[in-house]
Amino acid sequence: xxxxxxxxxxxxxxxxxxxxxxxxxxxxxxxxxxxxxxxxxxxxxxxxxxxxxxxxxxxxxxxxxxxxxxxxxxxxxxxxxxxxxxxxxxxxxxxxxxxxxxxxxxxxxxxxxxxxxxxxxxxxxxxxxxxxxxxxxxxxxxxxxxxxxxxxxxxxxxxxxxxxxxxxxxxxxxxxxxxxxxxxxxxxxxxxxxxxxxxxxxxxxxxxxxxxxxxxxxxxxxxxxxxxxxxxxxxxxxxxxxxxxxxxxxxxxxxxxxxxxxxxxxxxxxxxxxxxxxxxxxxxxxxxxxxxxxxxxxxxxxxxxxxxxxxxxxxxxxxxxxxxxxxxxxxxxxxxxxxxxxxxxxxxxxxxxxxxxxx
Numbered sequence: 001x002x003x004x005x006x007x008x009x010x011x012x013x014x015x016x017x018x019x020x021x022x023x024x025x026x027x028x029x030x031x032x033x034x035x036x037x038x039x040x041x042x043x044x045x046x047x048x049x050x051x052x053x054x055x056x057x058x059x060x061x062x063x064x065x066x067x068x069x070x071x072x073x074x075x076x077x078x079x080x081x082x083x084x085x086x087x088x089x090x091x092x093x094x095x096x097x098x099x100x101x102x103x104x105x106x107x108x109x110x111x112x113x114x115x116x117x118x119x120x121x122x123x124x125x126x127x128x129x130x131x132x133x134x135x136x137x138x139x140x141x142x143x144x145x146x147x148x149x150x151x152x153x154x155x156x157x158x159x160x161x162x163x164x165x166x167x168x169x170x171x172x173x174x175x176x177x178x179x180x181x182x183x184x185x186x187x188x189x190x191x192x193x194x195x196x197x198x199x200x201x202x203x204x205x206x207x208x209x210x211x212x213x214x215x216x217x218x219x220x221x222x223x224x225x226x227x228x229x230x231x232x233x234x235x236x237x238x239x240x241x242x243x244x245x246x247x248x249x250x251x252x253x254x255x256x257x258x259x260x261x262x263x264x265x266x267x268x269x270x271x272x273x274x275x276x277x278x279x280x281x282x283x284x285x286x287x288x289x290x291x292x293x294x295x296x297x298x299x300x301x302x303x304x305x306x307x308x309x310x311x312x313x314x315x316x317x318x319x320x321x322x323x324x325x326x327x328x329x330x331x332x333x334x335x336x337x338x339x340x341x342x343x344x345x346x347x348x349x350x351x352x353x354x355x356x357x358x359x
Contacts, residue, residue: 056081059100061160065093070161077161097160102224104154105171107178110137110186111150112234127234138233139183145191149182151206152227159220170219177217181209182228194230196244203228 056062062079064071064086071077071092086092113135114125131138131146138146153174157163167173185205186194194202207226214221232240304311 054084054086054094056084056096060096060098063095063097063161063164065095066091068093070165095164097157097164099157099160102154102156103221104152105174105178106150106152107175107182108137108150109175109179110139110148110182111229112136112138112148112231125234127237130235131233136233139186141186141191141194142188143190143192146233147186147191147194148231148233149186149194150229151178151182153178153210154224154226155221156224157220158222159218162218162220167219170221173217173219174214174221177213177219178206178210180213181206184209191232191240192243192247195232195240196247199228199230202230 054062056079058081060081062084063077064079064084066087071086086094112125113132114123118125137148139149141147155174163170185202188205189198189202203226206228207223210226211223214223231237300311
């Protein structure tokens with residue numbers, strides 16, 4: 001049997017069906033994986049961008065720390081109300097500070113020992129013969145007396161960066177500052193002045209001292225209100241109360257006396273003014289009357305020189321008319337009177353009617 005000729009042999013290139021299916025499945029799997037990776041990358045990118053956005057609410061500010069240091073310079077370090085952007089933690093850290101609300105700090109280092117329950121109930125500590133060292137706080141006044149003083153300070157933050165990052169415990173610093181101001185003011189006032197005579201000035205001195213220390217240390221707060229309470233030690237409180245009551249009674253009586261003095265003085269001044277006004281009016285009236293009479297006589301002087309007897313007669317008649325104005329009956333007999341007869345029993349006159357009188 002002859003061998004087949006080599007020129008007639010053809011290579012067979014028909015694919016294997018199992019290999020084609022595997023390749024197609026692999027390609028489809030790779031395409032799906034790439035699509036999922038793209039979607040996941042988009043989602044991660046969106047989440048990253050979303051995590052970089054933060055919101056600052058009203059009445060607060062935010063400070064962005066990048067590796068522990070504030071981002072920006074000056075006022076640009078403070079992020080105010082609205083949306084802002086920062087890298088996510090641990091690259092950036094967002095620190096928010098409440099600035100709209102008023103904060104309260106109370107200094108009780110110079111106040112007597114009392115529990116919050118007793119204070120809420122309005123109870124006073126028991127009066128001992130002396131202060132308890134390390135328990136009862138106090139201050140020394142300018143006249144060597146002992147008083148209890150405490151203060152409540154309300155403040156607001158005006159420099160968030162300094163307030164948050166320059167001090168480890170701002171609350172303790174402010175409390176120590178207020179205690180310093182209380183002791184500093186106490187040695188400049190007597191006990192009576194701090195208790196009741198100059199309480200307002202004593203409070204203002206504490207406030208000014210606290211404001212100076214806050215400005216000196218640049219704590220980053222501004223003062224709103226300051227309430228100061230002053231009390232005498234319990235074992236001498238009765239005597240202080242008696243002195244205060246006596247001083248108040250003295251002040252009341254002085255005020256009453258001053259008020260009475262002012263009233264009497266005003267009345268006397270009014271009477272004096274009225275008397276002066278009346279006298280001045282009468283003086284002016286008299287001067288005017290005398291001036292009018294002088295002017296009248298000056299005018300009559302010319303007529304008198306012409307006929308003195310006529311002028312004298314006119315003046316006499318005018319004078320008699322004034323003298324007899326109120327007389328019901330008038331009898332005038334010119335010349336020499338030889339005989340004067342008066343009817344003493346004459347009939348009374350009949351009053352005329354109103355219409356006759358008005359006719």
